[in-house]
Amino acid sequence: MNDTTPSGSTPPGFYPDSSGAMRWWDGGAWTEQTQQGARVQPAPVKKKHTVRNVLLSVIAVGVLLIGGCLALVGGAANEVGKSIEKAETKDNKPGGPANPLTIVEGKAFSVSGFDYSAGWTLGKDGLGSVEIAQLKVTNNRDEKGSALVDIKLMKGTEVLALTDCTTEPVAVGQTTTLSCISADDLPTSCDHITINDSF
Numbered sequence: 001m002n003d004t005t006p007s008g009s010t011p012p013g014f015y016p017d018s019s020g021a022m023r024w025w026d027g028g029a030w031t032e033q034t035q036q037g038a039r040v041q042p043a044p045v046k047k048k049h050t051v052r053n054v055l056l057s058v059i060a061v062g063v064l065l066i067g068g069c070l071a072l073v074g075g076a077a078n079e080v081g082k083s084i085e086k087a088e089t090k091d092n093k094p095g096g097p098a099n100p101l102t103i104v105e106g107k108a109f110s111v112s113g114f115d116y117s118a119g120w121t122l123g124k125d126g127l128g129s130v131e132i133a134q135l136k137v138t139n140n141r142d143e144k145g146s147a148l149v150d151i152k153l154m155k156g157t158e159v160l161a162l163t164d165c166t167t168e169p170v171a172v173g174q175t176t177t178l179s180c181i182s183a184d185d186l187p188t189s190c191d192h193i194t195i196n197d198s199f
Contacts, residue, residue: 100152100194111149111195113141117175122153122193123186130161130182137178139170146170147178148198153190160187164198 095111161184
């Protein structure tokens with residue numbers, strides 16, 4: 001029937017003929033009986049999941065970025081918390097903004113690593129305002145810093161007069177005289193004098 005005719009020793013069965021159709025071989029000849037050919041299925045093409053892979057990569061990067069941001073924010077919040085705690089501790093030390101230190105005219109005292117020398121005076125300037133003279137400070141802190149302090153003349157809990165005293169940045173171990181300014185008149189008397197850092 002065609003050039004792909006099985007040999008006489010081929011047992012009966014469906015075999016592909018020259019057209020590629022599956023035809024019955026009765027052991028000696030082809031018959032008219034055909035069967036849908038069992039075509040060899042090509043190996044399934046691997047689907048490329050490019051979109052899925054890109055989306056998964058974007059999600060993974062997003063998760064890493066969010067995790068990194070949360071860690072960064074958490075670390076920053078921790079550092080801010082430590083700074084606030086440190087500032088509150090400093091504020092509550094004697095002479096800190098929240099805890100004025102009582103001082104005596106002419107006597108030496110210390111506030112947060114700044115050592116103030118004896119010999120300073122409290123008086124009145126030519127306009128009648130409070131004048132603090134010869135208030136000297138030595139920086140015994142670990143780093144350069146400025147003195148920014150409020151000196152108050154008090155009667156009980158009432159502030160009778162306020163003087164702001166400052167210095168330029170003072171190197172470690174260096175001594176300088178504070179510049180003090182007041183717009184308040186020197187009171188005739190007061191119970192005590194306090195000093196505290198401005199902030």
